[in-house]
Amino acid sequence: MSQNNNDQMLGLLRDTIVAMVRKDGPDLSARQLGVFLTCYLQEGAHTVRGLAAELNVSKPAITRALDRLGELDLARRKVDPLDRRSVLVQRTLRGAAFLREMRSVMNEAAGVKAPKAKTAPVARIATRRAAG
Template identity: 50%
Template sequence: MAVNLRPSQALRLWQSVALSEVNAGMPDLSHRQLAILLTVYLEPPPHTVRGLAAALGVTKPVVTRALDTMGALKLVSRHRDEEDRRNVLVKRTIEGALFLERFGDVIIARAKELPL
């Protein structure tokens, strides 16, 4: 499916989604946190801190800080890899799946409201 938006429409959509999230009192995730969250949920597992850092082009401590916040919100969980204790696995949670499903629904709803 192709989506044809002018830059102003894309920005208006992003603004509308952001305002909707703020007004709904949803967690205030940074772009980096949202990128990590989407990667964990849209790409096949397993996900490691090391792998996420490489995918985003940032350091492991940067990913760890983002995961600390998202873990406190129960959007992801972390566990030591039993097969390789050096790795920390990042796993999906029910709360995270519901958050992103709702977020996707908000994007679709706001996109339908765009003037043509």
């Protein structure tokens, strides 16, 4: 990759993070964001042990990140029913919504326009009646 391309990606990352910080909502640390994105972007079951290995950090560091994600309802932990020694990380509806918001903010920062929302038929009828 060229230096210019790297600088563009770093600029996009910065613009995305700044936009997320300015929004009402959770601010995640780099570690929390790494755990969150790993859980939501990589398929398969995620465990505390597996996340620690994947991110090359300690299990207590993953636990602290998951504590915060749990407080924000962005992820939750559940004991693996097949192996009670293992803890599974589950996605949440709020976490999925947060990921959609991140994608939207990132697209905006990249200058990608969101598709225009179609007007609902009921709204068009009401508009015609008001105009007519």
